[in-house]
Amino acid sequence: MQYKDLDKKTLKGLLDAEYKIFNSYKNLGLSYDMTRGKPCRIQLDLSNELENQKYLKGFSSISDQEVRNYGVLDGIPEAKKLMAEMLGVGTEEIVVGGNSSLNLMYDLLVRFMLFGTGTEGCRPWVKEEKLKWICLVPGYDRHFLITEKLGFELIAVPLQGDGPDMDMVEELVKDPCVKGIWMIPKYSNPTGEVFSDEKIRRLAAMETGAKDFRIMCDDAYTVHFLREAPAKQLNMLEACKEAGNPDRVFLFCSTSKITFPGSGISAVGASEKNIKYLLSCLTVQTICYDKVNQLRHARFLKDYDGIIAHMKKHAEILLPKFEAVNNILAKELGGLGILKWTKPDGGYFISIDTLPGCASAVVAKAKECGVKFTPAGATFPYRQDPNDSNIRIAPTLPPIQELEAAINILCVCVKICSMEKLLENCEE
Numbered sequence: 001m002q003y004k005d006l007d008k009k010t011l012k013g014l015l016d017a018e019y020k021i022f023n024s025y026k027n028l029g030l031s032y033d034m035t036r037g038k039p040c041r042i043q044l045d046l047s048n049e050l051e052n053q054k055y056l057k058g059f060s061s062i063s064d065q066e067v068r069n070y071g072v073l074d075g076i077p078e079a080k081k082l083m084a085e086m087l088g089v090g091t092e093e094i095v096v097g098g099n100s101s102l103n104l105m106y107d108l109l110v111r112f113m114l115f116g117t118g119t120e121g122c123r124p125w126v127k128e129e130k131l132k133w134i135c136l137v138p139g140y141d142r143h144f145l146i147t148e149k150l151g152f153e154l155i156a157v158p159l160q161g162d163g164p165d166m167d168m169v170e171e172l173v174k175d176p177c178v179k180g181i182w183m184i185p186k187y188s189n190p191t192g193e194v195f196s197d198e199k200i201r202r203l204a205a206m207e208t209g210a211k212d213f214r215i216m217c218d219d220a221y222t223v224h225f226l227r228e229a230p231a232k233q234l235n236m237l238e239a240c241k242e243a244g245n246p247d248r249v250f251l252f253c254s255t256s257k258i259t260f261p262g263s264g265i266s267a268v269g270a271s272e273k274n275i276k277y278l279l280s281c282l283t284v285q286t287i288c289y290d291k292v293n294q295l296r297h298a299r300f301l302k303d304y305d306g307i308i309a310h311m312k313k314h315a316e317i318l319l320p321k322f323e324a325v326n327n328i329l330a331k332e333l334g335g336l337g338i339l340k341w342t343k344p345d346g347g348y349f350i351s352i353d354t355l356p357g358c359a360s361a362v363v364a365k366a367k368e369c370g371v372k373f374t375p376a377g378a379t380f381p382y383r384q385d386p387n388d389s390n391i392r393i394a395p396t397l398p399p400i401q402e403l404e405a406a407i408n409i410l411c412v413c414v415k416i417c418s419m420e421k422l423l424e425n426c427e428e
């Protein structure tokens with residue numbers, strides 16, 4: 001039974017019935033926060049070992065560098081090796097940073113604005129009259145905010161389940177004002193999609209009007225699988241090298257959702273030329289990052305296999321939550337033709353699409369029942385979803401009973417808002 005096929009009278013009857021359920025939820029006085037993708041308490045507990053003093057024993061790196069003191073701007077060797085394995089780059093192609101990869105991204109773009117990218121014949125971006133940036137949608141609000149704040153005109157390009165609409169990207173980048181693109185290649189936030197190798201190759205090889213075009217490749221979820229193992233994927237830096245554009249991309253990751261968000265370590269990977277340029281700027285900005293934390297993380301996580309073993313424990317906690325969301329959506333809304341949702345194999349989010357024009361109403365309705373979802377529109381540049389249909393679901397933080405209750409409430413709100421929209425259209 002698709003709602004769109006129902007007559008007005010049947011819809012009105014169903015709507016009354018859903019409002020009864022809605023009102024009973026409303027009277028429960030709930031207060032659930034589903035807004036941000038944070039690990040839950042038991043996920044954090046997986047890394048409590050980090051407090052063990054044995055991970056800091058000797059306070060020195062494998063190359064005898066003193067971690068308690070200033071120095072070693074690019075990171076201690078064991079942390080570089082660990083993060084290089086995670087990003088799939090060489091140890092000469094990485095800088096290990098502080099507690100936030102988002103901070104590395106912000107700083108890098110500010111440097112490009114003030115000092116340029118280091119590309120011969122190109123000016124600092126701030127000197128350009130017009131700056132444009134491609135934002136894949138739905139996407140990560142904090143990416144969009146950085147480029148919005150720096151004065152770029154943001155251009156939305158849809159994701160298609162296996163990466164961006166590449167025909168559209170290839171057309172847009174002919175414009176020399178388009179300086180770059182944000183991307184989350186694996187388990188993208190919020191769709192959970194994995195970019196295909198073919199699209200990665202096209203991003204690496206496309207002709208760009210700007211000589212200093214840059215791909216900000218945020219591999220935040222590269223090891224955040226939910227089932228057996230992380231998806232295999234062509235490395236973006238590898239692809240850029242193969243295409244003869246080695247300096248096009250910067251890769252980012254962190255241990256935020258591996259150990260402790262806000263208290264982990266981050267990394268940026270790029271061609272040796274780009275890393276050299278980055279270090280020449282960084283040396284003016286800081287003497288070094290937190291090497292004590294780098295040592296602790298490198299010894300705790302050990303190597304890529306150690307990270308994967310640790311992430312398997314996260315997956316065991318998270319998979320039941322993702323499945324619970326999927327099962328409730330399928331049971332309550334399957335076949336009604338009013339909601340599409342993603343079924344990711346990794347990452348932190350499920351992305352849902354309501355009928356056009358319903359997402360803000362759904363979020364507002366859920367709020368009336370005490371359930372807060374990420375504001376509709378947040379996944380689009382300027383917080384404007386032209387279809388008003390996308391909502392990001394973050395299943396990781398709440399305990400499962402709370403999550404199930406929140407999603408059941410969401411389903412009632414989706415039914416109500418869809419029926420109201422369909423009735424509105426009947427009346428026209």
Ligand SMILES: Cc1ncc(COP(=O)(O)O)c(C=O)c1O
Pocket residue numbers: 037099100101102103140184189218220253254255256261262266
């Ligand atoms: C795609 C993406 N990148 C970056 C971050 C933040 O990373 P960090 O804690 O390393 O700054 C998040 C956090 O939710 C994210 O979803």
